[in-house]
Amino acid sequence: MGGALSTVNACVCGRGLVTINQKRYLHQDNIGEGGFSYVDLIEDAKSGTFFALKRIICHDKKAENEALEEVEYCRMFHHENIIPLVDHCIKNKGRLTEVWLVLPYYKRGTLYDEYQRLATKNEKIPKDRVLSLFLGSCKGVEAFHNHQPEALAHRDIKPGNVLITNEDVPVLMDLGSVAPARVTIRNAKEAQALQDLAAERCTMPFRAPELFQVPLHCIIDEKVDIWSLGCILFSLMYLEGPFDQVWLKKDSVALAVQNRNLPFPQTDLYPATYRNLVRRLMDVEPATRPNISWVIEHVEALINDNT
Known part of the structure; x- marks a missing residue:
């Protein structure tokens, strides 16, 4: 977490293992998708806590900047009725980038x-x-x-x-x-x-x-x-x-x-x-x-x- 977004350690390393900023998670399921984003259920490999991983697919720099705005708005608020940000990173995938947001998982849904x-x-x-x-x-x-x-x-x-x-x-x-x-x-x-x-x-x-x-x-x-x-x-x-x-x-x-x-x-x-x-x-x-x-x-x- 911390100040600037970085591209470090945002990779899928082996079967079902997701590493984000030196922290390891186990991929459990795909639980949602939107126009250019996907939401996965992941589990902290150490604590067993579940989180939602939102992956925003960015086809150009404009889309990436818009995704980073969402990150900043999530970081901005610490309020009971607004979703908090747990962690974040950028993943480079050739011509595309993905902005990843680790968010709390609410099992009751919406x-x-x-x-x-x-x-x-x-x-x-x-x-x-x-x-x-x-x-x-x-x-x-x-x-x-x-x-x-x-x-x-x-x-x-x-x-x-x-x-x-x-x-x-x-x-x-x-x-x-x-x-x-x-x-x-x-x-x-x-x-x-x-x-x-x-x-x-x-x-x-x-x-x-x-x-x-x-x-x-x-x-x-x-x-x-x-x-x-x-x-x-x-x-x-x-x-x-x-x-x-x-x-x-x-x-x-x-x-x-x-x-x-x-x-x-x-x-x-x-x-x-x-x-x-x-x-x-x-x-x-x-x-x-x-x-x-x-x-x-x-x-x-x-x-x-x-x-």
């Missing part, structure tokens, strides 16, 4: 995994747990938004990016989308650049409306995360995001988002205050969405009302 388990048993999340999981997610977002000297935004908050610890604490992961929160859009070229970046890094059913069609002469800010948190709260209640079905049917998610078509069921286990909070967070106009401090205060008040 909120998305939890939804699948509950849906199979036809169960819902109790209302108190909905608020507890949501509050923890909000506190992770708060750390990004209150970062100094510059506010940050996660920009890809979704159930698949929220891990659950054994103590039922939510942990935000996948910091590859994190960036300075406030972006000034002065012309069409800048608007298109941010729109293209959002299409690449921000999952469509959880993407804020201002990222689908970036307006000219505006400032895009951390309110994009507030919209996504509204989607998270909806998903905690109904085990899927408000626009998941639109996306699965291959209808226009952008149109559904702009129209804010929130498919609340006619009969509901949850209080109206929960649905009202979803609507408040998912205001189509970013300027009228609340900030993260308001959201946390409001959720804490709801928790107190439930006790």
